[in-house]
Amino acid sequence: MTSYFSAQPAQSTASTQRRNSLPRLSMDDSDRPTTTILPTPSHHVLPSLSYAAATSVPHENPFNQNLFLQQQVFADKSNRLLNLIQSTKGLLEEIRETNATRPWQTYYPNLQIPSVAAAAATANSSSTATASAASSNPLRRSTSFHPEDDSERASPVSLQQRLQRSFTSAPGSPLQHNNNAADSHTPLVGRLFPELNVLKLDLKVGNYATGNDALLRGLERNAIAHLLDGRIQQSVKHLDNLYQRVSDKSSKVLITGDLNAGKSTLVNALMQRTILPIDQQPCTSLFCEVLDAQENEGQEAVHAIKDASTYNRQDPNTFTVVDMRHLEKFMNDVIDGYEDYAQVKVYCTDRRLVNDSLLHNGVVDIALIDSPGLNRDSVKTTALFARQQEIDVVVFVVSAENHFTLSGKEFLWNAANEKTHIFIVVNRFDSIRDKERCKRVILDQIKQLSAKTYEDADELVHFVSAGSCLPEVIQGGDLPADFLRLEECLRSFVLEKRCKSKLAPAKVYLENILSDVSVLSESNRHMAAEELAKVRLELERGEPEYKDTLIRREVVLERVDRLAEETCVLIDTMTREKLTNAVDDIENVVSALVPWNGLLHIWQYANDLRYVMADLFVDRVKSCEVEAKEKAKNCVNDIHTLADDASAANQMDALTLFTKPDANRITTGKLKDELSLEFTDIFEVQDKLGMASVSLGAVTMFSSKALGYKSLIHSLFDITSTVGVSNVRKWAVPVVTVAGLGVLVYIAADMKHALARKTARKLRAHVREGTMVHDEAMRITKDCRRVFKSNAWEIQNRFQKEIEAHERRRAEQEKAAKDGEQAVVYFGKVFEKADELARWVAAVEVEVEERKIKA
Numbered sequence: 001m002t003s004y005f006s007a008q009p010a011q012s013t014a015s016t017q018r019r020n021s022l023p024r025l026s027m028d029d030s031d032r033p034t035t036t037i038l039p040t041p042s043h044h045v046l047p048s049l050s051y052a053a054a055t056s057v058p059h060e061n062p063f064n065q066n067l068f069l070q071q072q073v074f075a076d077k078s079n080r081l082l083n084l085i086q087s088t089k090g091l092l093e094e095i096r097e098t099n100a101t102r103p104w105q106t107y108y109p110n111l112q113i114p115s116v117a118a119a120a121a122t123a124n125s126s127s128t129a130t131a132s133a134a135s136s137n138p139l140r141r142s143t144s145f146h147p148e149d150d151s152e153r154a155s156p157v158s159l160q161q162r163l164q165r166s167f168t169s170a171p172g173s174p175l176q177h178n179n180n181a182a183d184s185h186t187p188l189v190g191r192l193f194p195e196l197n198v199l200k201l202d203l204k205v206g207n208y209a210t211g212n213d214a215l216l217r218g219l220e221r222n223a224i225a226h227l228l229d230g231r232i233q234q235s236v237k238h239l240d241n242l243y244q245r246v247s248d249k250s251s252k253v254l255i256t257g258d259l260n261a262g263k264s265t266l267v268n269a270l271m272q273r274t275i276l277p278i279d280q281q282p283c284t285s286l287f288c289e290v291l292d293a294q295e296n297e298g299q300e301a302v303h304a305i306k307d308a309s310t311y312n313r314q315d316p317n318t319f320t321v322v323d324m325r326h327l328e329k330f331m332n333d334v335i336d337g338y339e340d341y342a343q344v345k346v347y348c349t350d351r352r353l354v355n356d357s358l359l360h361n362g363v364v365d366i367a368l369i370d371s372p373g374l375n376r377d378s379v380k381t382t383a384l385f386a387r388q389q390e391i392d393v394v395v396f397v398v399s400a401e402n403h404f405t406l407s408g409k410e411f412l413w414n415a416a417n418e419k420t421h422i423f424i425v426v427n428r429f430d431s432i433r434d435k436e437r438c439k440r441v442i443l444d445q446i447k448q449l450s451a452k453t454y455e456d457a458d459e460l461v462h463f464v465s466a467g468s469c470l471p472e473v474i475q476g477g478d479l480p481a482d483f484l485r486l487e488e489c490l491r492s493f494v495l496e497k498r499c500k501s502k503l504a505p506a507k508v509y510l511e512n513i514l515s516d517v518s519v520l521s522e523s524n525r526h527m528a529a530e531e532l533a534k535v536r537l538e539l540e541r542g543e544p545e546y547k548d549t550l551i552r553r554e555v556v557l558e559r560v561d562r563l564a565e566e567t568c569v570l571i572d573t574m575t576r577e578k579l580t581n582a583v584d585d586i587e588n589v590v591s592a593l594v595p596w597n598g599l600l601h602i603w604q605y606a607n608d609l610r611y612v613m614a615d616l617f618v619d620r621v622k623s624c625e626v627e628a629k630e631k632a633k634n635c636v637n638d639i640h641t642l643a644d645d646a647s648a649a650n651q652m653d654a655l656t657l658f659t660k661p662d663a664n665r666i667t668t669g670k671l672k673d674e675l676s677l678e679f680t681d682i683f684e685v686q687d688k689l690g691m692a693s694v695s696l697g698a699v700t701m702f703s704s705k706a707l708g709y710k711s712l713i714h715s716l717f718d719i720t721s722t723v724g725v726s727n728v729r730k731w732a733v734p735v736v737t738v739a740g741l742g743v744l745v746y747i748a749a750d751m752k753h754a755l756a757r758k759t760a761r762k763l764r765a766h767v768r769e770g771t772m773v774h775d776e777a778m779r780i781t782k783d784c785r786r787v788f789k790s791n792a793w794e795i796q797n798r799f800q801k802e803i804e805a806h807e808r809r810r811a812e813q814e815k816a817a818k819d820g821e822q823a824v825v826y827f828g829k830v831f832e833k834a835d836e837l838a839r840w841v842a843a844v845e846v847e848v849e850e851r852k853i854k855a
């Protein structure tokens with residue numbers, strides 16, 4: 001099975017060293033700018049000079065000298081593009097970093113309100129003239145922002161101007177009036193920003209790509225930023241590939257097309273050797289790279305490679321050598337699944353003259369890559385799509401019989417993102433009878449697929465029969481004129497027009513990505529400016545409100561304090577007055593309330609008196625509380641009215657005032673105890689002093705022992721002198737007896753009132769001379785004050801919360817304003833950088849200088 005494998009050839013160390021000593025066309029890694037430094041003329045090192053010195057190109061040959069000069073120009077341009085690729089990459093990485101670290105997430109610009117977009121499109125009819133050129137290529141969706149014609153591309157028109165041109169066509173365009181977006185308040189959503197190219201987000205649901213804007217609008221801003229970040233990351237990778245491609249001095253030419261279109265036949269015809277197998281059946285199942293044997297120390301060999309990423313021509317472990325004579329069998333075994341290889345490198349000698357040969361041209365290393373047919377299987381087709389990103393020139397072989405198939409069209413659409421010019425070979429033309437019609441139909445298809453290719457159809461589109469150009473067919477005879485022309489044009493496209501074939505795709509990609517960055521940065525700058533203006537307005541409006549709240553808090557709290565204090569004084573005065581007056585006439589009230597059950601129950605009566613009086617006083621205290629509560633409730637209402645707070649819940653404290661048992665409040669029992677009862681209280685003496693004297697005389701009469709002799713003699717002398725001694729003796733005993741009895745009756749009868757008076761006096765003395773009134777007034781006032789304070793605190797708290805909310809909002813707004821300011825400045829700078837880079841890119845004229853050289 002492996003009989004086609006050959007022994008590994010020994011490597012020539014000396015020649016390896018010689019090849020390694022050749023300076024690269026690209027800048028060394030050390031030369032690569034790491035930041036976004038723009039290329040200046042001083043950066044334009046011309047490594048091609050040293051390259052020329054190191055190569056053994058015969059300068060005497062005028063053709064090669066011309067080619068050599070072209071390569072110098074190419075080297076200069078590629079150097080400039082390499083710098084620009086690095087700078088663009090730096091810019092994209094900066095955007096990614098900013099997206100990850102800064103609060104401002106990059107906004108996706110193309111969310112337009114359909115009606116506004118439609119209106120803008122109508123108003124934009126004048127500017128669509130330019131866009132119509134672009135629309136001739138359905139794949140190029142950019143507007144006039146991305147100039148299609150070469151003259152415009154060559155002129156260093158700034159992105160700012162182009163963007164402005166694009167904006168000013170839209171009504172209410174932000175740039176139409178001024179550049180200071182911070183002053184503009186037009187909603188961004190209605191603005192017409194050019195559509196993105198490379199960074200465009202295509203959200204597909206199932207197989208439908210319609211309603212992209214609607215889908216985008218449905219996404220959160222950070223989700224969009226995340227998707228956008230993914231696109232930027234892809235673009236950074238693509239720029240790396242681009243750098244590799246531009247810096248690679250060789251040119252990779254991909255021969256692709258549908259199955260059996262004649263790709264392998266074309267390669268063989270171009271090489272004028274039967275190198276690749278040709279078959280009616282599918283026979284190319286892996287990438288076959290045909291290179292000049294010079295690249296393998298002049299040795300012809302076939303290297304079968306399993307992993308292209310590890311392939312090293314000097315390391316035999318990375319490939320298997322296949323005998324060139326058995327290449328067809330090897331390829332068939334790969335197709336049949338007996339071998340598992342991904343790629344084949346065929347190093348072969350092109351024996352034709354330097355002037356005629358494509359591979360052996362003496363100046364540029366060329367690789368012709370034959371690929372599996374596009375419609376062979378989807379895995380291989382996907383690999384082919386991916387591959388086209390790393391190749392420089394696409395030679396698309398289409399069968400004249402089949403025209404462009406759907407897979408062929410898809411491939412070309414995809415390639416159009418950076419390859420504006422495609423070399424098209426319409427093969428098997430010999431089997432077509434109506435050749436003119438075939439040409440017309442195919443050219444029409446090309447017009448739709450690649451406008452630029454169609455423009456240069458004379459040089460880029462060839463109708464040939466590669467099968468009739470194989471060496472075994474022509475057998476030493478001349479090649480047909482159409483094929484010679486194809487060879488000449490392909491050579492010119494790959495070698496002489498390398499700027500067009502190799503650098504133009506890089507330039508187109510840079511233009512596209514920089515245009516996207518400009519649109520992105522400009523739309524974000526506008527967005528940030530709008531938000532900044534909005535937040536500044538909010539800040540401006542919020543300031544007086546904030547100050548007003550501060551002043552209102554001071555005024556309201558001061559009024560609340562005053563009102564509370566006035567009410568407290570009122571309650572205190574009221575309580576003192578009421579309690580003091582409560583004992584004024586208490587004995588009369590009490591005597592009606594306490595029943596008199598006779599002298600025998602006098603002690604009980606005295607106790608009841610004390611109890612009822614104390615109870616009456618305590619009742620008065622409670623009525624003071626009720627009144628204080630009413631006043632407190634009104635005061636609380638007034639307090640909340642002052643603070644514009646209608647909440648009834650705030651009265652709760654006032655309503656529950658004095659409802660709970662209070663140890664400090666005077667009680668009936670306590671007061672009763674304080675009015676202690678003594679035996680002498682039963683007899684009222686002081687009020688009836690006169691009567692008491694009579695009583696005393698009577699008592700003296702009866703109990704001289706008790707009153708003493710001196711008083712007795714004195715009394716007797718008085719009576720005797722008045723009525724006469726005999727009469728005194730006669731009336732003395734009955735009178736004295738009656739008087740004494742009378743006094744006793746009187747005392748007994750007055751006992752009830754005397755007790756009431758005595759107890760009332762005691763109570764009055766206790767109330768007025770003690771601290772009870774003061775204590776009760778203080779207690780009631782204190783409780784009310786507590787309620788006022790809690791309400792005042794509540795109001796203060798509400799104000800505090802309001803002020804804190806203000807301050808929080810203001811802090812957020814200030815932060816948003818700061819972020820907005822930074823974003824405006826940042827996106828402005830990004831725009832300037834992108835604009836500057838785009839001008840440098842535009843200045844790399846990939847076609848004009850070339851014509852000059854030819855002239």
Ligand SMILES: Nc1nc2c(ncn2[C@@H]2O[C@H](COP(=O)(O)OP(=O)(O)OP(=O)(O)O)[C@@H](O)[C@H]2O)c(=O)[nH]1
Pocket residue numbers: 258259260261262263264265266277278279280281282283284285371372373427428429430431464465466467468
């Ligand atoms: N009539 C005619 N037949 C051709 C021409 N060129 C190639 N063929 C035939 O077309 C068939 C396929 O040719 P290939 O070169 O193998 O085609 P391919 O595109 O490389 O095929 P795959 O690699 O399998 O995709 C062969 O039988 C060729 O003889 C041509 O110009 N005219």
